[in-house]
Amino acid sequence: MRTKSWRRLTDSQKAAILVLASVQLSLAVSAWTDLAFRPAEQVRGSKARWAAIIAVNFIGPALYFVRGRRR
Numbered sequence: 001m002r003t004k005s006w007r008r009l010t011d012s013q014k015a016a017i018l019v020l021a022s023v024q025l026s027l028a029v030s031a032w033t034d035l036a037f038r039p040a041e042q043v044r045g046s047k048a049r050w051a052a053i054i055a056v057n058f059i060g061p062a063l064y065f066v067r068g069r070r071r
Contacts, residue, residue, distance in 0.1 A: 038069065
């Protein structure tokens with residue numbers, strides 16, 4: 001599979017990439033912010049481990065919001 005350079009992508013492909021990147025970044029920033037301000041007692045497991053997990057595309061922030069926080 002050959003990769004295309006940014007110049008060779010269509011405008012709609014560029015737009016889709018930018019939308020997905022901004023969604024990923026928004027999810028990660030909101031998860032890291034929540035993790036930073038949440039007391040350690042309200043987090044399941046190590047805060048350092050969750051900070052690393054959040055860095056995994058889409059899955060990490062979603063996993064943190066579903067499984068990482070205590071109610």
